[in-house]
Each structure stands twice: as structure tokens, then as C-alpha cells.
Amino acid sequence: MPIDKITPSVAEAVQGVKDGMTIMISGFGFAGVPNDLIHGVLDSGAKNLTVISNNAGTGTEGLAALIGSGRVTRIICSYPRSKGSDLFDARYAAGEIELELVPQGTLSERMRAAGAGIGGFFTPTGAGTELAAGKETRMIDGREYVLEAPLRADIALVQAQEADRWGNLVYRKAARNFGPVMAMAADLTVVQVKRIVALGEMDPEAVVTPGIFVDRVVHIDNNREWDI
Amino acid sequence: MPIDKITPSVAEAVQGVKDGMTIMISGFGFAGVPNDLIHGVLDSGAKNLTVISNNAGTGTEGLAALIGSGRVTRIICSYPRSKGSDLFDARYAAGEIELELVPQGTLSERMRAAGAGIGGFFTPTGAGTELAAGKETRMIDGREYVLEAPLRADIALVQAQEADRWGNLVYRKAARNFGPVMAMAADLTVVQVKRIVALGEMDPEAVVTPGIFVDRVVHIDNNREWDI
């Protein structure tokens, strides 16, 4: 039976999302955010979610809408506040959302660790700061390092440019960002793409995320400009 | 002044190699081995070298020749013995070369750690085996992990397909193997390529090793078939 990860709809692509789950969401600023999939999660009604994403959403749609809905009780990110992050800011100020702030490089390295079978790693980032409070530290070659744990998720929602039926992905420009590491770090990786290509059409030297890290692909051919 | 990492000769490319240095050498089997650069090191006369490479050379040229010359006193690798590894085998049997055997995934992960500023990482690979003897271990989520240290080198010798003057690299097929992680993990990264391209000619989505990891590039346009 041929491998075929192409899923016909957003609703089917996000099937299985449940209350209490941890969801990774790709994107940096407005580049590479899987807005259709996020709205699929919103439509699913799942609540009490933990979101892992570099930012905390801006504007009124996408991640901001999910946070604004009150369904996200915890967020793990590096830079929640941006111009337009009002929906997050208000919930944060009101103490309605828990924030785990993680240095940005530690955030993606923890995802990679989860994806690569690393049980933990030592990094100098954050040593001696509040963000390392309570963490194990160690002097290595005269420098202080912090032990960081792998970061996994139940589901990763990723936006990419092209996919084939094996789930191979290429991205576009700086929209690549967290997609490849999130795809490695989740039990279920769901990807929205702008274009589906035939198997063998992608340059094998240029595949960024090989299909082994991808479970479902959904083709989104609208060119909607989201308010994010 | 324009950045230009193109170096006119192998001798100039390997300039700075000295007695007692640790040298990474890319390649897996006969694919991706920088044979011209290895012979540059051989010609330099440097001795008492530590070599880090997946294999220990086969045939009579390349890494086998360097090992056969007696200049390599220590090798760190995962799979020294292959059909044709006679020059290594003899030195090993005679106790003339020290071998640090490292599980293959740990080998490249240790290089990546060095390149990515990781002070150490926990892996389940090798736990409970002779190759973890004397290493710190830790139970994480009920599984035994071994603490592994970053692996760096003074010089990395890498073979790639194409380079531009910034040192951006693309590889070809399975010749890619260790090149990209070695390039990250050495103080001086020297690359031999089959083709030099103009800046901007490479697809920015398909660059595998960006120039930030490369110090010198030498163009080798012979198509010599080495006895390796």
C-alpha cells in the first residue's frame, strides 16, 4: 500500500487533538505560522492546552485567537510580547495564562534534543540568570553551564511550502524557522503546505524535513492574509 | 575588502597543521573523503597526529597512507575495520596506534555539540556496554543515559561538491555525511571542492554548510580515482 500522508481537510488533519495536550506551533513573527491548522484546533474545541511557540500571537487571528479564546492555559516561548500581542498581554497581566520563558536558542535546542533522543544537554545560555533558577548547573572547562531537558509535544503544527505524499518538506525563506525541529519533537506532526508535488519532484539534496518526521499533510491553497 | 576564502593550493590550504594536532577527516567509506587535503597533511610532515574520522582508511592512499606513514598516533572513529583497512589493522595489532571507538551517532553528535556550544549531552547509546565504561551515567525517565562530551578538532578537512567565495557549501549524495558537522567543530575548516561557483549562484534554500563554518576552500579539478 503506498505511503500517502496527504489529508483531505484541516479538520481531519488535526483530528486527535484533545483537552490538556501540548501543541507546538511553528513560526517566527508572522512568517511560517500554520494559521489554518491553529484555527482547526480552535474549531475542535480542545481546551486546557499548552502551546509551545516562539511568540504568543499578534492581531486577532491565528495563535492570538487561540489564546484569546481562553483555551490556552500555558505557553512556553521566548518572546511573547510584540507589537499587536494585546490578546496575550491582557491574559498575562490578568494571570490567566502561565508563561514559561525560555531563551530562544534553548527553545529550539530542547526541541531538537527531544527529536534526536538526547536526554538533556548543558548550555551556557542563561547561566547565572533568573531563567536558570532552580536548574542544575555545572562548571565545564571553567565556564558555567545549565542542564536543559528535551521539550516534546503531543502535536506539532507546522507550515511549509511544499510536500509530497511521503511527507518530505521544503520551506520558503525565513518561514522555515522552527518547523523542522518541531516536526522532529512531536508524537504527531501535522503540516499545512501551499503546494503538493509528486513523489520524486523535490530535489533530494534540498529536502529540509524528510517524511520520517511528518504524519499528516494538508494542502491549503487559499492566499488568505491573516490578521496576525 | 571582499570576503574570499578560495585558497590557491592544497599546500596553502593546509598551512598551519602542526605536530600533535587533532584533525577531523570527512567521509564514510570512500564517499566524501578529502584525499587531496589528506595528502597535503602527509606532505606537510606533521606527526603525532590524532585523527577523527568514521573509518580508518582502506587501500594504499588517503587516510590509509597517512596512518601507514606512522604519523597518526591516535584515531577516534566508529568503524576502523573494513575490507582493505590493512594498513590500520597492522598498526592496531602491533599496538602502534591508539583507538578510541565511539558509537557512530555519538561521534557526529559530539561534533555537533562542539559546533553548537553544547557542553555535554546525555544519550542512551552505549549505556551498559564497554564503550560507556568510566563515563557518567544517569537514569532519566527510567532509562539509562551516558554523558558524552563535545568533540572538537584543530583542523577539519572536508570534501564537498561546490563552494563560493564566502565558503558556502553543497555536497553530493551520500558524500555529504560528516562534512557539515566537522565543519562546525574545528578551529580551522578546510574544504576541497570539485567546483567553485559565483556568489549568489547557489540556491539559498539548499546551502548545506553556510560559509560561517568554513575558513579555506581549495578547488581540486582532477578526477583522480584514489586507491582507497
Next chain:
Amino acid sequence: MSVAELELGVTKLTRPQIARRAAELIPDGSFVNLGIGIPTLAANVMPAGKDVVLHSENGILGVGPTPPEAERDRDLINASKDYVTLLPGGSYCVHSDAFAMIRGGHLDLALLGAFEVAGNGDLANWTTGDRRFPPGVGGAMDLAVGAKAIWVLTDHTTKKGEPKIVNACRYPLTAKGVVKRIFTDLALIDLTEDGLLVREMVPGLTIDALQAVTEPKLTLAEDWQELAAA
């Protein structure tokens, strides 16, 4: 029954036949690594229509069969350093990414060779300790702990006729308790919680004869079948 008699009595599988039987049983859609030795032969004997993605730890996903001699490419070899091809949908990656796939638990299955397999699933396949033959661990320890399941493909005995399926490994371990299934030139054996269960035997072989060249106690499955060479 001596090994010599056993060898007279039955036709053993060839190495490609061992690989073929394993290939037949790989679940459709699996991502599979083929270790050095008999396992890499599986790429050449994959049943038609089976959509399996083969992984090679040097940095290939989607390995295809051996090319004709004229189409060999020195940049396209597998972990055994044999010439291979790339299937449509295949891709190349950095070595550390190939091992992230392995170590991160993304492979459904790894087929490995063995010096010895113990009844408890312990695997030894990287060194005999003999200094004339340098050790070579390669990716074996990574695969043994990283893949979701480990199948071993091996001759049933050493060249001297000694059992390779043993009560306890004498050679240094690759990993503890990881082997789930063994394909040999004589039989297909599952390592279960209740011990070694023989699922298939080559035509003419009896469980007693198989037991004679196997250290741990074997149980013949009620629904055992003939291990037919494809």
C-alpha cells in the same frame, strides 16, 4: 544430531533468502534501517508494491536496490559501503540528522547482523575482543537502542557450527534486551516474554534438530509454518 548431519538433512536459506523473508514481513509504510551484512541485502529483494522507506545511517532516506555496474556512483553507497540507488521521494541528509532519526525513535525497525543473540534479547555484534580484528561498532549501538524494534538477520551458527543464539552473550554487548525477532538460515524465531518461539523452520528441519544448534530453550509455535525460500 550433529551439525554435519543437520547440514545434510536440510537446505539452508542463502543470505539473500534470509533478507527476503525479513523484507516480506516488514509492515507496509515502515521506515527501516538495514545494518551491515545480510540486512543490506534486503534492499534488493523488497517485495513488489511494498512501500517501505529504507534508511542508511550515512545519510540516505529512501534507499533503492543495487544499480547495474555501469550506473555505480561513488557518492552513493550504503552503510556497508555497497553501491545503492535512491528511490523517488528519497533524500540525503547530514550524518547527525541521519542519527537523529535513529536515536530519536523515528525508525520503526532496524535489521541488524549479530555475532551472538541471547535468549533475553541481548545483542553482541561489535567486537570479538581479538586484537587481530579491530572492533567496529558503527551505528549498531545507536540502532539497537533507537529503533522501535530490532530484528536480527544471521546465520544460525558460526562457521564452526557453534550456536549464535545463546543463553548469555560471551562477546561484549551492543545493547541489552533489544532483539525482538531473529531470522536465520534455518528458522524464524520470536523473542517473547515466554521465551523463544519458533514461528518458521526450513523444510525438513525438526524442532529437536534446531534445538541442538540453539542454546536457549525453544518452543515451537502451534501455528508454525515452513520457512519457504522466495
Next chain:
Amino acid sequence: MSVAELELGVTKLTRPQIARRAAELIPDGSFVNLGIGIPTLAANVMPAGKDVVLHSENGILGVGPTPPEAERDRDLINASKDYVTLLPGGSYCVHSDAFAMIRGGHLDLALLGAFEVAGNGDLANWTTGDRRFPPGVGGAMDLAVGAKAIWVLTDHTTKKGEPKIVNACRYPLTAKGVVKRIFTDLALIDLTEDGLLVREMVPGLTIDALQAVTEPKLTLAEDWQELAAA
């Protein structure tokens, strides 16, 4: 001398002018990260002919200047979420690889913004602790410990006229002792083993006036120059 008087007395540099002065002093051939705020402006004011490779932590190496509005691409933004371009020789990478460049010590220089810089090089730029303004560390802690040198680009004082160059940071630290040079709208100051050395001041400014808006003791370099707006 009050801040108000100071403001009357001299023309401060604009934010692009601060960025320009830093850009002029970046050594040719450097790999440089531009942090959020004034630093990212440097991409637009790089002196002609200077071959510097700009890194953006979201996954770009070889960042070029801001595009004309018609050529904006929503997939091509920098760490400040501003539209940028890619220079010939530039490339895109996975986020974790962009940070491997940072954390692995491959960047020659990072230009960062600051809430406060202490005389000992301590940097605070990620939180004020005020719950109305959520903290945002971004890549600051990674850059602060990873880049070979850290230059801070900042207004010399807060909007209220309070010193941002202080004896000891009041805000939570980003990293200890990492800042080597500070570019402000008033001066260029090096953090040396002997303390803060003023290399350049805007025309008309005196060292006393600068000291009045700076907590740690300043020393004027013998060869100090006017900080000229380009």
C-alpha cells in the same frame, strides 16, 4: 547640568546614526548578529564596500537592507519582524542551526539593545519585571554568551533621562560581564579592564556632561574624537 540642559546643548544621534557608527566599526569580513531595536537598523546603513555577513537568528545568514514596499515578502523578515532582503551568498537555515552559529561561538560580533549596561559589562535587556509588560528574552541570552564580542546600541538615558549605563543592573540580568563596547546617542564607550573609556562624544558634549548622565566613572581617552553623524 540637568538632562534638560544637556538636551539643549547638543544634537543627539538618531537611531539610524547610532547604528551607522557601529556599522562603520565592524571589522571587514565579520559575521554579525543584529539584535532587536536599534541594531537591526545597521543593515540599512552598512558602509559601501564593507563585506560583512549579517546573521538573523530566525534563520538567515547574509541579510540585506530593507526592501522597497512593493518588494516586501512576508516570508523574509528579521528578528525584529521587519522586512529584509537576502544578499547574494546568503542562505536560509533551520532555527536550531541559526542558534548553533550563535551558541557555538561562530559569530564575531553581536549588536544588542539594552535596558541597562553595568560598568562591569553586565547586560540587562529582557525584562523590567512589570507584569503589564510581559518579558521577552528572545535570543538575547544566547547571543550574549555565544558571540565573540558584544556591542550594545542604546539611547544613553531612559525617556525620563535616567542613566542606562549603571553601576549595577537593577533589572534581571541577561548575562554577566559580556559587553565590550557601547554606542549611544551621545558617545562611544569601551568597557576596558581599567573601566569605562570614552572614545567618542557628539559635538559640543563635555565629559562632565556625559558623566552626569552615566553612573560609573568615565575616563576620556587621550585620543578621543568627535562622534560624527554620517
